[in-house]
Amino acid sequence: MLTFKCPLKYLTLYRYTLSRALFKRRIQVMSGSTYMVSLPKDWARLHNLKQHDEVVIEILPDLSLKISPVQSRRSFEKSYTFYLSGLRAYDMIQLVSAYLAGYDEVKINCGRCSADYARSVVRELINKTIGLEIVETSQFEYVVKNVAGDFSIGVDEIILRVFRILKMMLQDLSNALAKEAGRDVYREIAERDSLVDKLTLYGLRVFNKVFMGEILPKDVGFKSFAEVNVYYNILRNLERTVDHVAILARDLGDLDGRLDERVREATLNHINTLADFCDKVMNLYASKSGKDFSSLLNVEYENVKKAEETSRRMIASNPNYFFIYDNLYRVRGYLLDIVELVSDIKYLTQRLQFEEG
Incomplete structure (x- = not known):
């Protein structure tokens, strides 16, 4: 036995x-x-x-059943030991991946690296994430642990926070361009991307725990794995949108005011229409009502397309400014993807209500 x-x-x-x-x-x-x-x-x-x-029985998207002991889901703490290589980019990617995978405790061993290097890596990891804190140190090892838990910020609240940050970044970028602000203003706008990265990593960590079966969809406010997958993709698209706004802010700051006036006007119009579109997409997401959003596509989206076309023609004769058009084009694309995902939520909700009925 x-x-x-x-x-x-x-x-x-x-x-x-x-x-x-x-x-x-x-x-x-x-x-x-x-x-x-x-x-x-x-x-x-x-x-x-x-x-x-007790056991937990889950109905998976393919309608098969998954049975798990209750105690295996609760009070489950994972620990991982990582030996630093001395290659900073590699070490950071590995440590962030461990965080995303749901490890609650990471033991960071110095290996052959100096204590100063290990200390700086640990500090950067803590700055990049939410919840990780140093709980133990020794000459050769740092122990960082998730002390915030995985429910201190709801996934829905994370998405709304990122939406609000994105909206303010677009508005502030427009103001900076209109006032011909200095490099420091653009840099401050771009640096907000670090907060979005922290929120996104925290949200993705929670999503991964659901996908791995450690927690149930209902534990984070969802009714099914299909719904979790949609929200996962909304957060991913938002993160990428913010990335492009941050890149654009840095590049505009590097121009230090040296921008053709006609290009400036076209860019201002393009950013302003995108800010309006972003606001409407955020309200659509926040409503959760599944209301008709045809006016959003007929008015705001068409305004963005017109501004985009004007910007494209302007850039054609000024190829040095192609980075402006390219980043704003991608912002529009990701926002449209989010509109489609919100539509997915509407029909998933309808189907779940039908199944429950």
Whole structure:
């Protein structure tokens, strides 16, 4: 009989063998309306389940069922040890990926790197994320832990915050361009991208925990995995939109006022129409009512397209300013993608209501 005192290598082998097993069960009907099926004994023993213990049954998008022990979802803390390589870009990508994967504790070992290098990497990681704090240090290792939990900021609130930041960035960019502001003003606008990155990483971490089955969609305010996937893509598109506004702000700041007047006017009009469009898309998302948004596509979106065409013709004779058109074109594209995703939410909600009815 298997117990949890057996050597780890045998337990791992047993888990692998069990994960590849197929079990057939006959459906039993109780009281004429309740369908019952028994669980494999080995699976129940592996999870240390006893009589009256609870399991969670999820209906997946393909209508198959996923059964998980309740205790495996709760009080589950993952720890990971990472050895610094000394290549900063590589080390940061790896550590951020561990955060996104849902690790609650990361032990950062200096390896052959200096203590100063390790300290700077840890500081950058903490600045890039929400919830990570240093809980233990030694000569060769830093231990950072997620102390905020994964529900301190709701996913819906994160998306609305990013929307508001994006709207203000576009408005402030327009004001800076109109007043021929200096490089520092543009730089301040661009630096707001770091806050959006922190919010996005936090949201993606929560989404990943849902996708991996650690938490349920209802734990973060959703009714199905399909709905979670739509919101995941909305947040991703918002992040990319902010990236392009930040890039544009930096590049305009580098021009230091050296901008053709006709290009300035065309760019101002383009940014202002995008700011109006962004505001309407944000309101559409926030309403959650599934209301008709044909006016948004007939008016605001068409205004953006007209401004975009004017900008495109202007840039054709001034190729040095192509970066302006390119970034604003991409902003429009991502905002339109979000409109389509909001439409997806509307029909998913309708279908779920129909299924529940």
